[in-house]
Amino acid sequence: DAMVIQNPRYQVTQFGKPVTLSCSQTLNHNVMYWYQQKSSQAPKLLFHYYDKDFNNEADTPDNFQSRRPNTSFCFLDIRSPGLGDAAMYLCATGRGGNTGELFFGEGSRLTVL
Amino acid sequence: GNSVTQMEGPVTLSEEAFLTINCTYTATGYPSLFWYVQYPGEGLQLLLKATKADDKGSNKGFEATYRKETTSFHLEKGSVQVSDSAVYFCALSGGAGGYNKLIFGAGTRLAVHP
Numbered sequence: 001d002a003m004v005i006q007n008p009r010y011q012v013t014q015f016g017k018p019v020t021l022s023c024s025q026t027l028n029h030n031v032m033y034w035y036q037q038k039s040s041q042a043p044k045l046l047f048h049y050y051d052k053d054f055n056n057e058a059d060t061p062d063n064f065q066s067r068r069p070n071t072s073f074c075f076l077d078i079r080s081p082g083l084g085d086a087a088m089y090l091c092a093t094g095r096g097g098n099t100g101e102l103f104f105g106e107g108s109r110l111t112v113l
Numbered sequence: 114g115n116s117v118t119q120m121e122g123p124v125t126l127s128e129e130a131f132l133t134i135n136c137t138y139t140a141t142g143y144p145s146l147f148w149y150v151q152y153p154g155e156g157l158q159l160l161l162k163a164t165k166a167d168d169k170g171s172n173k174g175f176e177a178t179y180r181k182e183t184t185s186f187h188l189e190k191g192s193v194q195v196s197d198s199a200v201y202f203c204a205l206s207g208g209a210g211g212y213n214k215l216i217f218g219a220g221t222r223l224a225v226h227p
Contacts, residue, residue, distance in 0.1 A: 004156070031213070033214075040219065040220070041219055042117070042202070042218055042219045042220065043157075043202070043215075043217045045214060045215070048214070090156065090157065092157075096213070097213060100213045101159045101162070101213075102157075102159070102213060102215055103158075104149075104156035104157040104158065106154070106155055106156040107156060
């Protein structure tokens with residue numbers, strides 16, 4: 001059974017039209033992450049939550065926001081998508097600790113027209 | 114800052130061939146090192162890890178040894194199968210404050226032919 005579930009798997013939006021991607025987990029992990037993965041590039045961390053504490057990477061554009069209403073759910077909001085935001089968005093969870101494994105969802109692929 | 118460099122793909126091999134995918138890293142301190150695999154249509158999943166120098170991680174016939182002197186964590190398998198076709202990502206842990214923040218390489222696509 002899937003433990004990290006992302007919806008939708010595929011999202012098509014128009015330039016400038018807001019988008020929300022969701023992630024849910026059944027693992028009860030403290031930490032939830034959002035990564036952006038562009039074609040043939042390394043996944044890039046956008047931000048993460050440690051419980052309710054939000055941590056933004058320094059180079060994450062303001063256009064990207066996140067919400068974590070409870071332990072199980074985390075959302076990625078893209079306020080005004082541009083063509084450069086077309087990518088695969090990966091959600092991951094972890095227990096915490098520097099040596100721990102991250103558990104990934106299958107990703108949400110965003111297309112911007 | 115911390116970074117990971119891995120060999121470009123695609124790597125194309127025949128079944129039962131020997132596999133090496135090179136990975137080197139730059140980091141301050143003593144990070145843990147990981148290999149993740151992404152099969153077609155699926156999310157990333159942990160393949161193996163090593164948490165300190167000279168540790169060897171192994172799983173499903175794959176191995177990698179944490180070499181601090183060469184800052185490397187090369188992935189090897191003695192005999193690949195068609196089912197090993199996937200994208201392989203090398204990563205290091207760069208977090209502080211009790212959580213694991215992974216920094217990934219760009220990935221290496223492996224295609225194994227019968």
